[in-house]
Amino acid sequence: MSWTTSVGGHSYTFADLRELMAKATPARSGDVLAGVAAESAAERVAAQTVLADLPLAHFLDEAVVPYEDDDVTRLILDSHDPDAFAPVRSLTVGGFRDRLLSWQTDTAALTALAPGLTPEMVAAVSKLCRVGDLVAIAAKTRVVTGLRTTLGLPGRLATRLQPNHPTDDAVGITASLVDGLLHGSGDAVIGINPATDRPSTVRALLELLDDARQRLAAPIQSCVLTHVTTTLELLEQGAPVDLVFQSVAGTQAANRGFGVTLDQLREAHEAALALRRGTVGSNVTYFETGQGSALSADAHHGCDQQTLEARAYAVCRAFDPLLVNTVVGFIGPEYLYDGKQILRAGLEDHLCGKLLGVPMGVDVCYTNHAEADSDDTDTLLLTLGAAGCSFVITVPGGDDIMLNYQSLSFQDVLQVRSTLGLRPAPEFEAWLETVGLLDDAGRVPQLGPDALPALTSGLS
Amino acid sequence: MTGNGVDRDPWVMLRAATRARVGLGRAGDGLPTAENLRLAAAHAAARDAVHLPLDADAVVAALGERPSVVVHSAAADRAEYLQRPDLGRRLDEASEARLREAAPEEPADLTVVVADGLSPRAVHDHAVAVLDALAARLDDWSFSPVVVAEQARVALGDAVAAALGSRMVLVLVGERPGMSSPDSLGAYLTWAPRVGRVDSERNCVSNIRPPDGLSHDGAAEILAALMGEARRRELTGVELKDTGAALPEAAG
CATH class of the missing domain: 3.20.20.70 (Aldolase class I)
Incomplete structure (x- = not known):
């Protein structure tokens, strides 16, 4: 699946989920070294904008590393708990960020949600978070x-x-x-x-x-x-x-x-x-x-x-x-x-x-x-x-x-x-x-x- | 209360067994001013070792009568070098051309590359001395011109030696500085160097920094032994290390 969007009069296209995720990532040298980083600040925001509208459920359909080639992908998808995922199934990534920040999402809700989340879902939502959000959401998440x-x-x-x-x-x-x-x-x-x-x-x-x-x-x-x-x-x-x-x-x-x-x-x-x-x-x-x-x-x-x-x-x-x-x-x-x-x-x-x-x-x-x-x-x-x-x-x-x-x-x-x-x-x-x-x-x-x-x- | 513990006996024994910064004392919960400054000074020495530009002219002068060529990697400056290790492994175009002109008619046994790496200070302090000590032990070896390389990683030596057509390359390179070791030189040896060689195909002698680390003569001794074995068996890397029973432990 590919996506196209416009920011500041320029049109940006992202060929697949892997590219969309990479280009939505806040700047860091390792992604430049790998040749996967956004080429401009505007392209990064364009990718983040597309990512925010992506349904969370899409991560269950498109893997960033092929299922056939990789046992980590198989582990992630085969152990996914659809019941735990149910409360957020209908959300987009942006909607998920809002949900995580919301007052209704407390420690117990986050604990129950964990088996329903895949690494790609949480990576995606973190790319839309500022430092303050990263701290605020983590502060109510407990793993004992x-x-x-x-x-x-x-x-x-x-x-x-x-x-x-x-x-x-x-x-x-x-x-x-x-x-x-x-x-x-x-x-x-x-x-x-x-x-x-x-x-x-x-x-x-x-x-x-x-x-x-x-x-x-x-x-x-x-x-x-x-x-x-x-x-x-x-x-x-x-x-x-x-x-x-x-x-x-x-x-x-x-x-x-x-x-x-x-x-x-x-x-x-x-x-x-x-x-x-x-x-x-x-x-x-x-x-x-x-x-x-x-x-x-x-x-x-x-x-x-x-x-x-x-x-x-x-x-x-x-x-x-x-x-x-x-x-x-x-x-x-x-x-x-x-x-x-x-x-x-x-x-x-x-x-x-x-x-x-x-x-x-x-x-x-x-x-x-x-x-x-x-x-x-x-x-x-x-x-x-x-x-x-x-x-x-x-x-x-x-x-x-x-x-x-x-x-x-x-x-x-x-x-x-x-x-x-x-x-x-x-x-x-x-x-x-x-x-x-x-x-x-x-x-x-x-x-x-x-x-x-x-x-x-x-x-x- | 024991203050900073300096005058207490149990610390004497414990401190003698480690360079770790134990028993620093506290101001409230934090570090006391004197220790904070000592840590800052150690970090400053390591930072300055990374960012000090290589003085290629001084290295060339210290080489005396040995012919030399100065080259530059494809990394334009220190910031790019630190973020793009791939560019630090490639020659820029002008350097590649210079090397091809400098290539001897008969392939040399050895090219020595003096590379700034992550500590130009280590190169300034130790590289030529190690080379002199080593050359004294390699009477029957032919040398290409010494190559002085700026913004260079270890693997740049492969590109250098390939351009010169040499049988073996020795890269003397500044190692990543630690808080207590801003001037550590490493030596990497590669038989039949060509672009694409991997680390397991090299042998390394590290921590050359007298008086705390390996001496110049000590390093030369280990390197000469390794090089003799490498030339005889026509290989470097894991296999050379594993079977080199006579080699000192530090050669690993």
Whole structure:
């Protein structure tokens, strides 16, 4: 199906849904690189105008990546719930935006709607939203998950503590772990990106974190972010695996680039579930995504990067994740050029994930060759806090010395929790209180490493 | 209250084990002024390393008597370079013509491309020193003119070597700067370079930045070993790495 419209005396034609979606996307470098972006601001508005009039039901008839060629498309369409979709079936994309903003659409309505929505529908509506809309709609969308802590509750902002070290050194990792815990960080997960995928190293890190958890008697879950096949192998050997991790993308070909299939994810999910390691919930998967990953794998099928990113969340939601986060500024300026593009992409990703029923977090970050700095991460963190983001990622001083990029510091999150009145996950908050890391006003006092003797008594 | 923790013993042990910025202390919930400025300074050094223009004249001068050609990629400026990696892998037309004129009659064993990449500062600090250390170890190799490339990605070396007709290309390129490593040089080796080679067909030695990273001589030693093996087996890439038992770990 093709569409033609006029804006400012010029006529614009869009050959198919893929082109319409791409050209309606707010400007970003990755779509220019892919050659799919609108060629002028007017063409972008023309595409948005056509998109606003498109019936939502059209997304069930026209796929942006062919059904026959792609298992993600098949997953999306085969698992679509027509009953859940019924309340919005007659709406256009523009009408859907108005409905999402309306007073009648509350948290319960949004939760019920999620199984009826496809990634392409939520990507489309997000393209018609301004930053304020992306925040306002997300703020009333809740996705609650749990394992040893409960995440996604109203008024809470959790953190992944990321104690990476360039040589996976146990004491070096412990130093960052202690620093993070002393700042009340780690309620979403303690998650290490290992420097090597060697199974023996990954196992040693899993045991280090699980041992720390038991010595602290803390309600935390841990994860070593290695390939799903490595985790599965270690899990079968009896390693303490709380969470199965995998990077995923929105097309079958891009997932092949990550060396992963939906069947492998299914197998790993079931294996982790069978361990029954949770106390307050049974969500045992963790996924990372990011706009541009399909293009960088040459697997984008001529689609824009934001639509494909939303499709990655359909992959995630099939495996009942505890955590999903977009690594929004990590992939570089050829995909998201500056702070403005990173801000919008982070909020789009957060909203799209939440609308699909995914427990969305964000790695608020940038690389040194992007036009971005800590003012931009502060702005994104504050807006995500207002939007009810499930969790963000924290590293000492915001400087990840293994991956060489900047994320948030522990202090950044304490400050935003305080500014917006947000608290850690309830189980973790209670633990902080028992070890003296939370005062009567709900603040985290400044204590030294000896406040955590379970981890530091042998060191000094 | 422990202030910034500097005078407390447990941090000494923990800090010694990591370059991570642990124990920064706080002002209320936020970062104290001194740490905020330290972070800003580290970021500034990394940013300046990205945006400092390559001083091609200085590189050519440092090359001394080695013949050289200065080329430019199809990316017009830094902003375009950062957003269009595809253009940074292609030569502009004038450069391609210059290279064809400079091509030796007999194909050379090796072309060395000195490419600004994401840190011209790394090139200024380390590239010629690595080249000198390497050339001293490659007595029986023939060299084409050294190519100094502006707004260049690693794969530009394929186009350069194809235009010169060389058997192998070594690209010395500024790596993406980290907060604590604004001056890191990488070295990428490709046998039978031609447009369309992929990363798995190359070998890389990274983090060349004495005194914290690999030394110039250390890098040259690894590269010379790799290059000898590559010439003998007529390949680079994953296969060379996997079977190169004698190669140091850092060659990966």
